[in-house]
Amino acid sequence: MSGSKVFSLDIFESTINEVNQLVDETDNISKEVLSQCQRVLDETQSEERNSRFLLEEARMEEAMRLAEVISLTAGLPETAYELYQAEQAYEKAKARRERLEKRYELAQRCVEIATQNLEETNSIFNSTLNNINQNKDNGLFRINRAYEDLKKYLSTLNSVSLNKVAEYINYNYKEKTPVRPDEIFKRLNLSSIEMTAILYDKYAKEEKFYNLINSYRKELETLSKEEIIIKLKKNLAGNLGEEIVIRAFAPYGKNVLTQERTVMEDGKYTKTDLILKDLKVPIILGKGEGMGAREGSDLAIEVKTGKSSYLYAQKEHMKFQSLGHLDSKLSCTICSKDIKDLSIEKEEELRNTMKNSGSPLFGMLPYKEELDKVCIDFVFGEDKDV
Numbered sequence: 001m002s003g004s005k006v007f008s009l010d011i012f013e014s015t016i017n018e019v020n021q022l023v024d025e026t027d028n029i030s031k032e033v034l035s036q037c038q039r040v041l042d043e044t045q046s047e048e049r050n051s052r053f054l055l056e057e058a059r060m061e062e063a064m065r066l067a068e069v070i071s072l073t074a075g076l077p078e079t080a081y082e083l084y085q086a087e088q089a090y091e092k093a094k095a096r097r098e099r100l101e102k103r104y105e106l107a108q109r110c111v112e113i114a115t116q117n118l119e120e121t122n123s124i125f126n127s128t129l130n131n132i133n134q135n136k137d138n139g140l141f142r143i144n145r146a147y148e149d150l151k152k153y154l155s156t157l158n159s160v161s162l163n164k165v166a167e168y169i170n171y172n173y174k175e176k177t178p179v180r181p182d183e184i185f186k187r188l189n190l191s192s193i194e195m196t197a198i199l200y201d202k203y204a205k206e207e208k209f210y211n212l213i214n215s216y217r218k219e220l221e222t223l224s225k226e227e228i229i230i231k232l233k234k235n236l237a238g239n240l241g242e243e244i245v246i247r248a249f250a251p252y253g254k255n256v257l258t259q260e261r262t263v264m265e266d267g268k269y270t271k272t273d274l275i276l277k278d279l280k281v282p283i284i285l286g287k288g289e290g291m292g293a294r295e296g297s298d299l300a301i302e303v304k305t306g307k308s309s310y311l312y313a314q315k316e317h318m319k320f321q322s323l324g325h326l327d328s329k330l331s332c333t334i335c336s337k338d339i340k341d342l343s344i345e346k347e348e349e350l351r352n353t354m355k356n357s358g359s360p361l362f363g364m365l366p367y368k369e370e371l372d373k374v375c376i377d378f379v380f381g382e383d384k385d386v
Contacts, residue, residue, distance in 0.1 A: 065090035146204035187248035241305035262324035293330035300325035
């Protein structure tokens with residue numbers, strides 16, 4: 001089986017083509033708008049020229065009528081009627097000239113506005129298109145680079161490993177058949193091969209994650225690897241744990257919500273890592289009452305990864321976070337298998353606390369140390385130009 005069949009790598013090529021098409025469409029739209037602005041300017045300039053010509057004619061007409069009035073003013077009494085007619089013609093010419101002056105002033109103002117509009121629109125479009133092209137180039141560089149990294153990683157896998165990744169990626173549930181704990185455990189308890197594939201896929205598709213990974217690599221210029229690993233362990237394993245849970249459960253819900261915020265009556269709030277709305281298939285988390293949800297119900301999930309001491313220290317916080325699950329028919333907290341390293345008494349105490357809060361605790365994710373190792377190998381396992 002080839003890597004392209006596992007991850008449908010042709011999606012990268014189609015994405016690149018779509019981005020280029022969108023940029024071309026934006027460029028065409030901007031050219032059309034600028035063309036319209038130019039047409040408006042041409043029309044206003046034509047009107048300005050016509051108004052100026054008519055105004056010049058009106059001024060000449062007014063001057064002629066005024067000259068007639070002046071010549072008749074000194075005439076004989078029998079020319080009084082002619083003088084009256086001349087004065088009327090003059091007033092009419094004067095009024096026309098005044099109207100055309102206002103028209104010309106308005107035409108000039110329209111030319112100024114149209115010119116300014118064209119210049120500003122052209123400037124905005126040029127700036128915007130430059131930014132779009134720059135972002136496009138940066139984005140396509142990121143996609144191409146991540147795409148090559150993903151292909152390179154897949155090419156290192158033997159057929160057994162590749163089939164294992166393919167089975168995980170191409171997973172599909174059986175309709176109308178409840179998803180049981182053993183199936184959920186299989187979806188969560190991944191090997192380093194599957195987890196690394198997730199990181200490469202996430203690195204290729206999510207700009208924020210891409211930048212985060214590259215920032216760790218860039219810090220090697222100023223910090224020691226050990227210093228960066230300390231920072232990495234605080235953030236990246238938790239990120240991977242959440243991603244594993246999201247990818248494991250997402251196929252079961254018609255709507256998948258992440259980091260959904262719930263505000264309490266006292267103003268405090270919590271965010272739920274994953275909520276599945278309108279389940280496509282029944283889910284059974286374990287034995288006993290309240291451990292299953294029917295098709296069409298909701299499922300809320302909190303994710304915790306860390307050593308056993310960290311998990312135990314998070315007891316009250318996890319209990320508080322479970323308040324964000326109250327609107328869901330079924331809820332749980334999924335943690336790393338480090339919970340098994342607690343003493344029997346502390347593990348039982350922690351599990352009972354979460355069970356009583358309505359979000360029972362399941363240690364199904366890989367150990368924190370395993371998550372850390374996969375993340376560290378992903379960031380520093382190969383020499384990469386940052």
